[in-house]
Amino acid sequence: MKVEEITLHHIDLPLVHPFETSFGREITRPCILVAARAGGCTGWGECTAMAEPWYSYETIETAWHVLRDFLVPLVLGEEIASPSDVAYRFRRIRGHPMARAALENAVWDLFARAEGVPLADLLADHLPQAGSSSMAGKERRRRDRVPVGVSLGIEPSLDALLDKVAQRVGEGYGRVKLKIKPGWDVSVVGAVRERWPNLPLQVDANAAYTLDDAPVLRELEPFDLLLIEQPLHHDDIVHHAKLQAQCHTPICLDESIQSSSHARWALEIDACRVVNIKVGRVGGLTAALEIHTICQEWGVPVWCGGMLETNVGRAANVALASLPNFKLPGDISASERYYHEDIAEPDFVLNDDSTLRVPSEPGLGVRVDRKRLDAVRLRHLVRQAD
Numbered sequence: 001m002k003v004e005e006i007t008l009h010h011i012d013l014p015l016v017h018p019f020e021t022s023f024g025r026e027i028t029r030p031c032i033l034v035a036a037r038a039g040g041c042t043g044w045g046e047c048t049a050m051a052e053p054w055y056s057y058e059t060i061e062t063a064w065h066v067l068r069d070f071l072v073p074l075v076l077g078e079e080i081a082s083p084s085d086v087a088y089r090f091r092r093i094r095g096h097p098m099a100r101a102a103l104e105n106a107v108w109d110l111f112a113r114a115e116g117v118p119l120a121d122l123l124a125d126h127l128p129q130a131g132s133s134s135m136a137g138k139e140r141r142r143r144d145r146v147p148v149g150v151s152l153g154i155e156p157s158l159d160a161l162l163d164k165v166a167q168r169v170g171e172g173y174g175r176v177k178l179k180i181k182p183g184w185d186v187s188v189v190g191a192v193r194e195r196w197p198n199l200p201l202q203v204d205a206n207a208a209y210t211l212d213d214a215p216v217l218r219e220l221e222p223f224d225l226l227l228i229e230q231p232l233h234h235d236d237i238v239h240h241a242k243l244q245a246q247c248h249t250p251i252c253l254d255e256s257i258q259s260s261s262h263a264r265w266a267l268e269i270d271a272c273r274v275v276n277i278k279v280g281r282v283g284g285l286t287a288a289l290e291i292h293t294i295c296q297e298w299g300v301p302v303w304c305g306g307m308l309e310t311n312v313g314r315a316a317n318v319a320l321a322s323l324p325n326f327k328l329p330g331d332i333s334a335s336e337r338y339y340h341e342d343i344a345e346p347d348f349v350l351n352d353d354s355t356l357r358v359p360s361e362p363g364l365g366v367r368v369d370r371k372r373l374d375a376v377r378l379r380h381l382v383r384q385a386d
């Protein structure tokens, strides 16, 4: 397939509710959408870089630069054999996983639409098979609905947080994740646990602690958490292994896993017993599939993280989370939780069993609303093959 045209759209959408983590507070969500066109089909990819280099070093501006000057030229007008071929073409670029993922994922959607199959099916077909023969056959099929939870930010007061938990539990979310940071941890988690003794609960520190804080983190153990996500520094896999050796609650890595090699190294030293896969953070769907299967071989479950995506990125997350080793609910909430009016339709709606439906339409299964795109777009760039 020859990609004839690639367009970058920089948009900004107001969030329904500000989202606060240990690293900062988001009020709007700017992002870059990538559209790749070939033979009358258009594939879409969302770049999950944020405006500021807090969650990761990438920003909207670095991603725009790397896409425009390095990634787009490696794809435009080239004969692309498969979506993973794009990942292969990008192998010389150091870092910038979110920029790479945006274009690679647009090409995944393009191939799925051109073949008339849902992205989830294309992903299942390209899944590297786990080595162990006991796995053969039975665990290969993808799901039609994916279990999801909700990630709740830091609130101005404990009462405000308890209200939020009550609201989301009332809406039907079967798993809640609380953002924590030093000073907003043991007592807050304890209060939620006391009011909801049986709620599947997990926490995410976004790298706010050091190994010296192990005693505080161990105070979370009685609360029967599913996992503690990224307690320590973003590039410190080694200290996570030391922490995991001191606690029963599974450590889950988010920020620390930026490639399939990172996942291998983390598992080799028992730095985590669960992995959060975010397509942007790991550099695209090809790497996400590899990590899925590496973890499966180690008997380590994965789940799909979120970056406050629009329905474009959410659709890719839902397709990915349909694969067999995604054994824990994802941070993929219903569309209404994020934006009043999304950039793409239809919205994802929460089912009674705390799941989202995996689209059965071709590709991502969502349509970008061009009028809405014009309304929220800050700038765009069109590149065409000669």
Ligand code: OSB
Residues within 6 Å of the ligand: 055, 150, 151, 204, 206, 254, 305, 306, 307, 308, 309, 331, 332, 333
């Ligand atoms: O660490 O998982 C995280 C949002 C932005 C940046 C980092 C994170 C998050 C979330 C939100 O937790 C998950 C979602 O999209 O609902």
Ligand code: MG
Residues within 6 Å of the ligand: 204, 206, 229, 230, 254, 255, 276, 305
């Ligand atoms: Mg996280």
